[in-house]
Amino acid sequence: MNRNLPRRRFLQAAVALPASGLLSSAAADAEAGKRQVDQAVVDFFGADRRVRSGRVTVSVPAISENGYSVPLSVAVDSPMTAEDFVRRILVVSQSNPLPIIASFELGPRAGLAKMSTRIRLADSQRIYAIAEMHDGELWSGYGHSIVTLAACVI
Amino acid sequence: MNEQPTIRLAVPQGVLAGEVIEIKVMIQHPMESGYRRGTLGERIPRNIIKFFRCSQEGETIFEAEFHPGVAANPLLTFHMLAERSGILDFEWTDQTGLRWSKQAELSVT
Secondary structure, eight states: GGGHHHHHHHHHHHHHHHHHHHHHHHHHHHHHHHHHHHHHHHHHHHHSEEEEEEEEEEEOSEEOOTTEEEEEEEEEEOOOSSOEEEEEEEEEEEESSSSSEEEEEEOGGGGEEEEEEEEOOSSSEEEEEHHHHHHTTTTEEEEEEEESOOOOOO | OOOOOEEEEEEOBBTTTTTEEEEEEOOOOBBBOOOOOOSOBOOOOBBBBEEEEEEEETTEEEEEETTTTTTTTOOEEEEEEEEEEEEEEEEEEEETEEEEEEEEEEEEE
């Protein structure tokens, strides 16, 4: 057992070294992605809207082998009654050339605030969904997908 | 593009009043993003479907707006509260205003 310890330390160090470099560039990407998402929210819902995180579930595969067609599912926690329902949902990408992917408009007749479609992803990224409730509250959630073959933009 | 693209609808049959049903729709369309280039390096112009609407006798149930980030042959799954029988209208409009539609009968018991 003891003989394995240096080997384990070496492996840990080997994994940690490149990871630290990756993390800093990933953090910069995340910052740019955050700005892109924030801007899309302002464009779509208007300025000075408070977005809270929660109540929205975004499901995308953890690994997408083909960025041309990635199954996306959005569900919002809402009773969907005439008094309490989801009005609009915006799907935004962190690093596609066009941030807004799709938007959905529903009302009490939708019965359940759950929908799915297939989207394109130009890169590994987070996909955000922001839901506007009947009273104007905004809630958001995201899913992350690693894309092995990106949807080409050239 | 085809005069009449293939449209597939999946609407459950024999549903009870008050039941929430799942509807699936798909339309055949390239959803050309406008970012791709052809073999000669020329930009392939954008050609996408912009709007989808599902309604029952004029009452909107679900609407979607598409952007180039939606994959080709857009597939949509959504839900609906089945209150009464009637005809469901499904309508797609592309960026030039061209429309395609298909109807399905919803029978609620």
